[in-house]
Amino acid sequence: MTPSVIRISTCLTSCLVAGAILAACAPSTLPQPAGSTESASPAIGGSLSGTPEPELTEAGQTGRDSLTRRYECNTGEMISVRYPDVQTAVVAYDGKKRAMHVAVAADGARYVGHSYEWWTKGSGPRASATLYAHNAGNSTGRELLQCNEID
Numbered sequence: 339m340t341p342s343v344i345r346i347s348t349c350l351t352s353c354l355v356a357g358a359i360l361a362a363c364a365p366s367t368l369p370q371p372a373g374s375t376e377s378a379s380p381a382i383g384g385s386l387s388g389t390p391e392p393e394l395t396e397a398g399q400t401g402r403d404s405l406t407r408r409y410e411c412n413t414g415e416m417i418s419v420r421y422p423d424v425q426t427a428v429v430a431y432d433g434k435k436r437a438m439h440v441a442v443a444a445d446g447a448r449y450v451g452h453s454y455e456w457w458t459k460g461s462g463p464r465a466s467a468t469l470y471a472h473n474a475g476n477s478t479g480r481e482l483l484q485c486n487e488i489d
Contacts, residue, residue, distance in 0.1 A: 406418060409487050409488065417467075425440045426449070427449040438454065439451055443457065454469060455471070463488065466487075467486070468484050468485065
């Protein structure tokens, strides 16, 4: 073998070894191909298991705890939102509770689910929140309510 053939063989072997190491280190949380039942994510309002989210049917929650916030909206309507964890907002609107999951937002906290989008900015009394219709393709639809936290 000539020195150039040896160098090429060594380079190819090194590339193959490096590729195998990188493949072994890749996170197992990479998105699945489109259409897979595992491809949905909270960022688009789907469940990770691929099963639909249950729609809660009770009216707004009574009482207040550290995870529940009340909002007064531009229509005079009151909305109660429970935040059971940092990934979820359960919005009581139009006689139903809808669980929404955190989604990517440039500003504030954005939750998506059940064809709705709840977007908050700030915290505490007078913090703003807006309820939108949520369009296919993970885009924000028309504004339904403009609200402010009241307590």
